[in-house]
Amino acid sequence: MDVTRRQTLVGATALAAAPLVGVASSTAMAMTDKTTSIDKQAPSFYRYNVGQIIVTVVSDGANTFPLQEGFVVNTPVENVRKALTDAFRPADTMTISFGPLAIKTGGKLVVVDTGMGEGAFASSEGAVGQFNTNFAAAGFDPKDVSTVVISHFHGDHINGLLRADGSPAFPNAEILVPEVEWKFFMSDEEMARANTERMKTVFGNARRVFDQGLKRKITPYAWDKEVVPGLQSISAPGHTPGHTSFVLSSGSDKVFIQSDVTNDPDLFVRNPGWHAGFDQDPELAEKTRRRVYEMLVSERMKVQGFHYPFPGVGHIEKDGAGYRLVPVQWSPNL
C-alpha cells in the first residue's frame, strides 16, 4: 500500500469513526409533518431465542459518512458505488450499523461488545451512541450486567465500557477480553511499533479505556473456551490480532456471533476478497472471512453480525463468487 492510499484510508476511517448525521434526514427534520413528541424511530432492540437462551440485539445506532476512495483499500471506489447501487443504497455515502448484544444465559446477564459509548464518540444528534437508551428501552439496567465480553479492542466495541465521566458503565460486571488482543494492545513494544495515525489511535484508545478507565481490572480469556454458559470463543484474527468470534449454543440451536469478520454485508459478504480499511492484517482477515463463511454455508448456521443492519441476524448463501446475507424474518412475538 503506498503512502497516498494509506493517508486516504486514515481519512476514511476517521470519518467512519465520527458520528456524522445523514444530511438527508437533517433536512427532512425541518420540513415534515413531524412533532417531536411522536416522531421518533422505534427503540432499536430485538429479541430471539437460541434454545433456552434469550438474545437481545441492542443497537448502538448507525453512522452515515461520505464514501471515499480507500474505504475499500483494494478496489476502486467505483466498484464500491456499484455494489451499493446494486443493493438499492445511495452510492455516495456509507452507512455502518453497530449491534452489541445482551444475552440472558445461565441466570446471568451478559453483554457482548458495548458500542461507541456516550462520551466523545457519541453524537449529540443521536445517530450513534444509542446503546444506553436502547438497553434501557429493552428493560435492562447496567448494574445488573454480570459479565461483559469484548470481541476486540476497536473503539466501537470498547468505548461503551466507560461512562462519559470515565467511570465504568457496568459497575458490577467482570470484563472479559481476548488474551491475544490484551497482550498485543497492552504491549509497550507493539505500541512503539505503531506507525500509522490509525494504529496509534487504536493503541491510545485501548489504553484510555483499560488503563485510565478500568485500571486494568479485566479477565483475559483464551480461544476455544466456554467464556460464559453457552458462549464459546472462536479464533478469528486479521481484523485485529486477537479478534474473536463466538458460537452461542443451547441444545441443538446455535448462532455464530461473527463480530467483525465482515463489515457491511452488501460490500464484504458479497465480495469476501475486498479489504476494509479497518482490517489490521487484510490478508489474514480475508483468510478468516473465507473460512468462516464457507463454514456458515456448509452448516447453514445462523449468524449475528455486529455491523450487519439491525437486527443483524440471518443466514449466508453462496451467490456468484461471494455470498449473500439472508436476514431472518422479524418475529413480532418472542
Added chain:
Amino acid sequence: MDVTRRQTLVGATALAAAPLVGVASSTAMAMTDKTTSIDKQAPSFYRYNVGQIIVTVVSDGANTFPLQEGFVVNTPVENVRKALTDAFRPADTMTISFGPLAIKTGGKLVVVDTGMGEGAFASSEGAVGQFNTNFAAAGFDPKDVSTVVISHFHGDHINGLLRADGSPAFPNAEILVPEVEWKFFMSDEEMARANTERMKTVFGNARRVFDQGLKRKITPYAWDKEVVPGLQSISAPGHTPGHTSFVLSSGSDKVFIQSDVTNDPDLFVRNPGWHAGFDQDPELAEKTRRRVYEMLVSERMKVQGFHYPFPGVGHIEKDGAGYRLVPVQWSPNL
C-alpha cells in the same frame, strides 16, 4: 380445481385466518431464563420518510400455522417446503406477517388497512391482533385518525375497523373503501353466487364490519385518484375484484404500497406463477403481480408489502424466473 383440492384449500385458509401461536415459542416460554416483566419482544413499529411524509409501519403481528397441501394451489407442497428451506425457514409451518400503516400527510393521520382486530380473530396469546398495542407504542391515538383507507375486504385488512364490542375503532375517521370492492361485496346477487365456504365467510365478514359495525358509513374511492394527500389508488385486481395498491409520493420520493399483490415474498415474489389460496381470481392476480413486479424492477421503486416480514419495506430485483425482495437497511434514526 377439483373438489378435494378446494376443500383442502378451505382448510388451509381457515388455518391461516386462525390466530395460532407457534408451538416452538410456547414451549420455549416455560423453560427459559425469561422474566415476564422484561422479556417481551420490542414494539414492532418502524418509521421512514417518503419525502416530507412520515410512514409508520405498525405490525399487527404474525401468524404461524402448519403448512398443508393446497396452501399454494398450483404446486405440490414439496415445492413450497423447498422454497421455505431455501429461505432458511422451517419447512413444516408457514408464518404470515401483517403490516398496516400509519401515514402522516398533509396534516392528517391516515391509517392504511387495519389488521385482524381485537375481537374474535385476535389471539389471546397475542400472536396477531397487535395493531392497537403497537399503534399506542408508536405514540398514536385512534381518536386522532382522520382517514382510514382500506385496500380490500379480507378480514386481516378490515376487522380492525371495529373494537371487540363492535363499535368503530377510529371514531373520528372517514373510512375510504375501493368502489369496485364495495359494489362487489355489498351486492346481494354476488353474495348469493358465493359457492365456497371461504367466499361465504368473506361476504359474511364484510357485512358484519360494514353493515352491523359501521352502518355503511363509508366513502367509496375510485382507482387512479389521489385519495389523501400524496396517496394515489392503483388498480390491482385478482386477489379480490376491487383489490387496490397505492403509490405514496412526496417530491421525487415514492413508495409502492402493494397491499396483497403477493403474500409471503419467499414463496410468491420468488415464484410469481404460484397461486395463493387467498387469491379469488388466481389468473388475474398473477397477471397483476407480473405487471406490478416488472414495473417495480424497471423503476427500481421502493415497495411496502402488507404480508412482507416486518418492517416490510424493500426493493425488488430479478432472480432467475422470478424476483427477490431486498429489504431496506433498518435505520435506527428517523
